[in-house]
Amino acid sequence: MASDLLRLTVLGSATPYASVDNPCSGYLVSSGGTRVWMDAGSGTLAQLQRHVRLDEVDAIWISHLHADHSADLLTAYYAALYADIQLAAPIPLYGPPGLADRLAHFLTNSPTRSPVESAFAVHELADGHQARVGALTLTSRAVAHGIPAFAVRIEAEGRSLVYSGDTAPCPNLTRLAEGCDVLLCEAESAQAPAEGEQVHHTPEDTGETAGGARVGRLIVTHVGRFLTPQQAVARASARFDGPVDYAAPGATFSIG
Ligand SMILES: [Zn+2]
Numbered sequence: 001m002a003s004d005l006l007r008l009t010v011l012g013s014a015t016p017y018a019s020v021d022n023p024c025s026g027y028l029v030s031s032g033g034t035r036v037w038m039d040a041g042s043g044t045l046a047q048l049q050r051h052v053r054l055d056e057v058d059a060i061w062i063s064h065l066h067a068d069h070s071a072d073l074l075t076a077y078y079a080a081l082y083a084d085i086q087l088a089a090p091i092p093l094y095g096p097p098g099l100a101d102r103l104a105h106f107l108t109n110s111p112t113r114s115p116v117e118s119a120f121a122v123h124e125l126a127d128g129h130q131a132r133v134g135a136l137t138l139t140s141r142a143v144a145h146g147i148p149a150f151a152v153r154i155e156a157e158g159r160s161l162v163y164s165g166d167t168a169p170c171p172n173l174t175r176l177a178e179g180c181d182v183l184l185c186e187a188e189s190a191q192a193p194a195e196g197e198q199v200h201h202t203p204e205d206t207g208e209t210a211g212g213a214r215v216g217r218l219i220v221t222h223v224g225r226f227l228t229p230q231q232a233v234a235r236a237s238a239r240f241d242g243p244v245d246y247a248a249p250g251a252t253f254s255i256g
Contacts, residue, residue: 024068031156034134062095063165064149143167159256177213186222207239221247
């Protein structure tokens, strides 16, 4: 049944700021009646509402606390507590260590967490963290982004999606993505940095991560401002034999 498929909908994929037709990073992952809002970059709450109300989201999963992946948590807090949304319970929120304190400081001007906890049931991630959300199993691995950051493997009914979050190529990502149906992988950098720590993928890296993990299909996302989506897909395709798509805003992909 179509509704039982694992589906990925791109709410936005721009970085580091939203463009007129593309919010920052955010995705809706669904299977059957389960829905996970995966990364909440600027502008993604608006697009989420094309598909689901905030009170129908079963969980939110945040890769890391850069604003282009998390800023709409602030807007979601106001929606959840001070508007027409009626939450039956706080929304389960999975994110990096420090997330609860960061939200409390921003939203309440004090370390008091209680208002935040009325909106979100915060679960801070650690490497290897697993969670069951309705029909979905989420496995998070720490990745290499210079701050606490995670990739996630989401599985349902034998289908699998892996999302890189933001990261340099790293063994944890390749292992997490091993044999998955779809790898949604960032391709931020036009080229690797000449010096200093690498914290993103180039398109070539993206293709090599996909090939190294023997994934079924690659979707390139989080393409930086010094690349076009067409360039990113072409350069990734040169290093990966399978199908390669771009995470265009509004696109929905059926997985498996
Ligand atoms: Zn980042």
